[in-house]
Amino acid sequence: MKSSYAKWALLSLPRTVLTVLTLLVSALGLSSIYGAKPGPSPAGDLADFSALAPDDAHVHLYKDDPAFAAFLARLNLRLLDICVIDDRDPYFKGLEPQRGDVLKVVHSTGGRVVFCATFSPYDFEEPGFSRRAIQQLDADFAAGAVAVKIYKVMGMEMKSKAGKYVMPDDPAFEPIYKHIAAHHRTVVAHIAEPDSCWQPPNPASPDYEYYQHNPQEYAYAHPEWPSKAAILSARDHLVAENPELRVIGAHLGSMEANVDQMAQRFDRYPNFAVDTAARVPYFMLQPRDKVRAFLIKYQDRILYATDLVVMPKDNTDKALAEWNDTYARDWKFFATDQTVEYNGHSYQGLALPGPVLRKIFHDNAVHWLPGIMGKQ
Numbered sequence: 037m038k039s040s041y042a043k044w045a046l047l048s049l050p051r052t053v054l055t056v057l058t059l060l061v062s063a064l065g066l067s068s069i070y071g072a073k074p075g076p077s078p079a080g081d082l083a084d085f086s087a088l089a090p091d092d093a094h095v096h097l098y099k100d101d102p103a104f105a106a107f108l109a110r111l112n113l114r115l116l117d118i119c120v121i122d123d124r125d126p127y128f129k130g131l132e133p134q135r136g137d138v139l140k141v142v143h144s145t146g147g148r149v150v151f152c153a154t155f156s157p158y159d160f161e162e163p164g165f166s167r168r169a170i171q172q173l174d175a176d177f178a179a180g181a182v183a184v185k186i187y188k189v190m191g192m193e194m195k196s197k198a199g200k201y202v203m204p205d206d207p208a209f210e211p212i213y214k215h216i217a218a219h220h221r222t223v224v225a226h227i228a229e230p231d232s233c234w235q236p237p238n239p240a241s242p243d244y245e246y247y248q249h250n251p252q253e254y255a256y257a258h259p260e261w262p263s264k265a266a267i268l269s270a271r272d273h274l275v276a277e278n279p280e281l282r283v284i285g286a287h288l289g290s291m292e293a294n295v296d297q298m299a300q301r302f303d304r305y306p307n308f309a310v311d312t313a314a315r316v317p318y319f320m321l322q323p324r325d326k327v328r329a330f331l332i333k334y335q336d337r338i339l340y341a342t343d344l345v346v347m348p349k350d351n352t353d354k355a356l357a358e359w360n361d362t363y364a365r366d367w368k369f370f371a372t373d374q375t376v377e378y379n380g381h382s383y384q385g386l387a388l389p390g391p392v393l394r395k396i397f398h399d400n401a402v403h404w405l406p407g408i409m410g411k412q
């Protein structure tokens with residue numbers, strides 16, 4: 037755990053503030069996780085983060101363990117817990133068991149974890165496809181779903197019976213998008229992948245390991261797949277065709293390498309935002325001043341998110357240690373001008389203004405994902 041910064045920060049605080057903090061720490065039971073001794077160490081890095089009532093708008097938490105509820109309460113954190121259908125993975129092949137697993141987590145965290153549903157796109161050519169999908173989504177909305185995920189299998193895996201790749205703006209999906217908009221829910225669109233997916237292996241890329249381990253998802257090895265530009269233009273077309281539908285492009289909308297690409301879409305589509313899931317390092321790799329100016333200019337369009345994954349069999353302590361480190365690193369990067377380490381390189385934090393941080397870490401989730409705060 038990265039506690040040296042926390043100690044340094046706390047030492048510089050006046051004694052009265054420290055006393056109040058210490059009381060708060062014990063009142064909130066902040067030392068209960070990790071079986072840690074009493075002390076402010078995990079909360080120290082993240083005290084300002086917690087004060088914003090932060091939201092992580094993109095996780096995959098499928099393990100029900102009371103330790104998660106305790107962790108979320110300790111950090112005053114809410115999560116959007118996302119289901120995803122991918123027939124290449126046994127767990128993600130069907131809606132169950134993941135849907136049931138997510139709903140268990142929703143209940144055991146007292147609603148700090150919020151349900152993001154999905155639907156299977158694979159049978160889009162079968163009669164009654166959209167009617168069945170809509171029926172299923174209505175049940176999910178009744179169970180508390182505030183959003184619906186669509187996934188990169190559109191554009192990169194699914195083919196029609198005629199042998200054509202199926203894009204996210206295929207007319208077969210249109211009634212479903214209309215229905216989601218009519219019910220004031222949001223689409224979370226993980227469409228396409230980072231540029232590196234179409235490029236030769238490069239150990240310096242943040243995604244190098246991922247495609248080494250998931251060659252079946254590596255477009256460079258599949259030159260017959262549609263180009264990234266073609267897939268993103270289908271995504272843009274779906275956003276343009278449905279101005280009443282809020283669309284959050286997951287993973288910086290797969291426009292991670294250059295903030296100008298996001299700016300262009302934000303200017304064009306008022307119903308489009310992005311989450312930062314698994315792509316915060318791409319902000320580190322671009323010029324600091326440019327990224328900082330972008331985040332300030334488009335402060336209403338970016339939702340903080342991580343893409344942390346916990347499968348039912350994963351070790352909870354290990355997962356929570358990773359979560360704590362991720363939130364601490366990301367907060368330090370966005371909120372301070374201190375140095376953050378990534379992949380053996382150092383990057384200076386962005387020190388974003390307080391009101392911008394409040395939007396990225398909280399307000400934008402409330403606006404773009406109505407219902408994420410529960411029934412008020």
Ligand SMILES: [Zn+2]
Nearest residue numbers: 094096313343
């Ligand atoms: Zn994800």
